[in-house]
C-alpha cells in the first residue's frame with residue numbers, strides 16, 4: 001500500500017490563511033490527526049481543531065479527526081506516543097495529515113515526531129511532505145501593517161522561557177550576485193536558489209559564489225539528534 005503522510009501548517013488561526021497546498025492535503029487525506037492538550041482527548045480547547053473544522057467547512061468535506069494528546073511537556077515519551085498515534089492511523093488509512101499551528105518550521109513538534117517516525121517506519125518518513133504556512137508573526141505584522149524588517153534591519157525570534165542553552169538559526173537574505181560567501185562563516189548551511197521557480201536548487205551546504213539574487217542561506221542551529 002502506497003502510504004502518504006502530510007505535515008500541514010495551519011497558519012495563525014484564520015482558515016482563510018491556510019495555503020492551497022494545505023487545503024489540497026485535507027482533500028486528499030482520509031484522516032487528520034489533530035493535537036489537543038486535553039487528557040480526555042476532547043477538542044474543546046484545541047485551536048488546531050477549530051482551524052481544521054473551519055477549513056473542512058470551507059472545503060465542504062468531512063474527514064475522520066483523530067485526537068493526538070499533546071501536553072507540550074518537551075518529553076520524549078510524549079512525542080513517541082504522538083508519533084505512534086500517527087503511525088496507527090496510517091495502519092488504517094492510506095493518506096493521513098498531522099497538523100501544527102502557524103508554520104511547521106517555527107517552534108513546532110513536527111520535527112521531533114518526524115525523527116521518531118524515521119526510526120520506527122522509514123518508508124512513512126520518506127513519503128512525508130511538510131507544507132509550510134503563515135507564521136503568527138507574519139500575520140501579526142500584517143494585522144498592524146508594520147514591517148518586520150526594512151532596509152538594513154535584522155529580525156530576531158526568541159523563546160521567552162528557554163529551557164536550556166539558546167542556539168541560533170541564521171537566515172541570510174538579499175546577497176549580491178558574484179559575492180564570495182566566505183564572509184558568512186561556517187556552520188550547518190543550506191543554500192536555496194530560485195525556490196519553486198525554473199532552475200530551483202537546494203544545496204545542503206554553502207555555495208562558494210552567489211549566482212542569482214533569488215538565493216537565501218540558512219545556517220541551522222547545531223542540534224543533538226534525539
Ligand SMILES: C[S@@+](CC[C@H](N)C(=O)[O-])C[C@H]1O[C@@H](n2cnc3c(N)ncnc32)[C@H](O)[C@@H]1O
Nearest residue numbers: 012013101102103104106107108134135136137
Ligand atoms: C509553539 S509556538 C508555535 C509557533 C507557530 N508555529 C508559528 O509559526 O507562529 C506557540 C506560540 O506562537 C505564538 N502564536 C501562535 N499563534 C498565535 C496567534 N494566533 N496569536 C498570537 N500568538 C500566536 C504565541 O507566542 C505562542 O505562544
